[in-house]
Amino acid sequence: MDANETKIEKGFAEGEHVVLRPVLEADLAELARLLAENPLEALPWTLQRLRKKFEDKDEPGLWGKSQRYFAIARRGGGVVGYLKESDDSNRGMYWNEHHIQDGLEDRAALGLDAVSAYLAYKQKWHNPLRISFDVLRPEEMKIDWLEQAGFELELTQERIMLYLGQPEARCLYTWFSEELLSAPAWEEEEAGS
Amino acid sequence: MHTIWTGERVRLRPFRDEDERCGIYEELHVTPNQFWGAWWSARQKVSKDFEEAGMLAADKYSTFAIERLDTNQLVGYEEYGIISSIAAWVGTFIKPEHWHLGFGIEAKQLCYCYLFESFPLVRVDSGTLEHHLRARSGLLKSGMTFEGCVRRMHPTAGRFCDLVTYYIFREQWEQLPIRQVVRRGAL
Numbered sequence: 286m287d288a289n290e291t292k293i294e295k296g297f298a299e300g301e302h303v304v305l306r307p308v309l310e311a312d313l314a315e316l317a318r319l320l321a322e323n324p325l326e327a328l329p330w331t332l333q334r335l336r337k338k339f340e341d342k343d344e345p346g347l348w349g350k351s352q353r354y355f356a357i358a359r360r361g362g363g364v365v366g367y368l369k370e371s372d373d374s375n376r377g378m379y380w381n382e383h384h385i386q387d388g389l390e391d392r393a394a395l396g397l398d399a400v401s402a403y404l405a406y407k408q409k410w411h412n413p414l415r416i417s418f419d420v421l422r423p424e425e426m427k428i429d430w431l432e433q434a435g436f437e438l439e440l441t442q443e444r445i446m447l448y449l450g451q452p453e454a455r456c457l458y459t460w461f462s463e464e465l466l467s468a469p470a471w472e473e474e475e476a477g478s
Numbered sequence: 479m480h481t482i483w484t485g486e487r488v489r490l491r492p493f494r495d496e497d498e499r500c501g502i503y504e505e506l507h508v509t510p511n512q513f514w515g516a517w518w519s520a521r522q523k524v525s526k527d528f529e530e531a532g533m534l535a536a537d538k539y540s541t542f543a544i545e546r547l548d549t550n551q552l553v554g555y556e557e558y559g560i561i562s563s564i565a566a567w568v569g570t571f572i573k574p575e576h577w578h579l580g581f582g583i584e585a586k587q588l589c590y591c592y593l594f595e596s597f598p599l600v601r602v603d604s605g606t607l608e609h610h611l612r613a614r615s616g617l618l619k620s621g622m623t624f625e626g627c628v629r630r631m632h633p634t635a636g637r638f639c640d641l642v643t644y645y646i647f648r649e650q651w652e653q654l655p656i657r658q659v660v661r662r663g664a665l
Contacts, residue, residue, distance in 0.1 A: 378631060440625070440628055443601075445561065445565045447562070457628065465638060469638070471609045
């Protein structure tokens, strides 16, 4: 089946224009191309590499205990992006990357819709404490989606990755839950030396 | 590339064997860390990591043994990992009885030498918890610069702690006095 034949309108997260759902085998060719487009990805993604990961014995389907891939698909259309979600041993904290196909006419609308739908999904089902996205500073459109969806710039790490052959900054954008912000912080008098 | 890096107080070297690596790991982490909390991997996991190449690699989590020069005792371990093609991170664990002697600071600086001399890196990173003042001071003394804060990202002892991050760029490392004293390779 061709990736564009995957026309599932439902997903874990549903926006106005897109749905976010687990990756299906039919999505792999498109997903490999999208992974290769994302400048945050360190590996040269090929279909072979992605298929091997998809068929991993311990964590099949790109849906593991600590890392999960969501396909971002147009409603009634093909896959146009992905979101990679990672969590560590700290409950409710998520560390993500995302990408929408370069050059699409409606890329700005799709990206904002995807990020907003994902945030709503996490809030509804997972009681997140904090959700962060890494993004390279030159990727202004991605930053715009995050800011419009309610994420704030938390950390900028200068000259940490190559982008078009030059060292560039990576930014961390975060959404904080009220629960986290109102939870007890470490008091100065508790500090050790 | 060299795998032994010697300064004025300590030496970084590969662990001699799996027992040495697992032994110091268990000694340091069998009780919860005062700042980070419980921090533990089973011996089987540590052994598996060691098996492949003695825990020194160009592209995955790696550790050096830290040995003090005056007594030749193993005092801790220096760890590093690759973030991207131009960035890496480091971390240091020293046994408490060897604290306050500058071993951790020099171990970091030796690791900067190893990383910047062996790989085309632009920067090396590190981080610690906001209230871990001794570690923060050590990072600054090693030549790093404060960069920023990741808020409330680490829960420990019923509290949420901020992570503070530090970096050193290649041109900053080039100015460090350690470069005048570092010895590379077996003596």
